[in-house]
Amino acid sequence: MTIRLLIVDDDPLVRAGLTFMLGGAEDIEIVGEGADGREVPELVDRLVPDVVLMDIRMPHLDGLTATERLRADPGAPEVVVLTTFHADEQVLRALRAGAAGFVLKDTAPAEIVAAVRRVAAGDPVLSPAVTRQLMSHVAGGPDPAGRPDPERARRTAAAQRIAELADREREVALAVGRGGSNAEIAAALYMSVPTVKTHVSRILAKLGLNNRVQIALLVHDAGLSGEGDGV
Structure with missing residues (x-):
């Protein structure tokens, strides 16, 4: 099965790098690119991707809000958020909104390809160790x-x-x-x-x-x- 992938990032160099990296995989087809979260609904409707690789920080509509709106639709594609921090409250918000996981922007190319494949297959992109770290990040104590x-x-x-x-x-x-x-x-x-x-x-x-x-x-x-x- 060919995985249809949409890349959304405001940095054209990042988009170009991801397209080059992921486009070389025989089972992944880059169906389109977006530069802002506002473009996501139209792109998804027109291109029908299986997975959206979504940057968190974008200038007009951020990837978190775009993810929340997209995943509110029962037929929405899976979303993997791109971030520079692996224990970020914003990442947790994305996961609670229905994102299937996240990848760091400095992740090795082979791991990003594997992450897209895993999400397309229905598996979250979170190892047990990372899951525990994220959970620990939001654990709160009593208010003094x-x-x-x-x-x-x-x-x-x-x-x-x-x-x-x-x-x-x-x-x-x-x-x-x-x-x-x-x-x-x-x-x-x-x-x-x-x-x-x-x-x-x-x-x-x-x-x-x-x-x-x-x-x-x-x-x-x-x-x-x-x-x-x-x-």
Whole structure:
């Protein structure tokens, strides 16, 4: 299958470099380029990409807002955000908006190609180690001034959503939250990979989420990322 890729970045040199780098892959077709988030809806409608490689910082409409608007459409392509920081609150906002992951601008070319392929195949571009780092970045402590703790409110709301899941779905959600692949989860929970995929699909539908990254973030928000059997 050929992966249709749209590149959105305000720097023409970056776009040219990415086009040259990714265009050499036999299974990736660069269907178009954009220089600002405002162009994304029209480009997506006209070019029908499978994946959008989206810069975060653009002058008129940033990549975060563009991602939020794009992923609000159930039929939207997957989005991978481009950033210079790997533990940035903006990256977390993009992930919560439904981006499938992110790549650093100084990432090796082969890894960017692999990231596009993974996202097109339905896998997030986040290793377990990076997932844990991102989660740690948003973990908040008690407010010394005694003001309302937004993290506590987030945790309560997330725990209530996790409680909506059936027991087996909850086990799978916790394993996803620890960064387990489908194969690793299947082995740890004694089920087949297709069954894991079915549970993940049900979790996404039941909780109104876009992808596995959002499951992981929700598990973390609920304070449950340390539970389970070590997937």
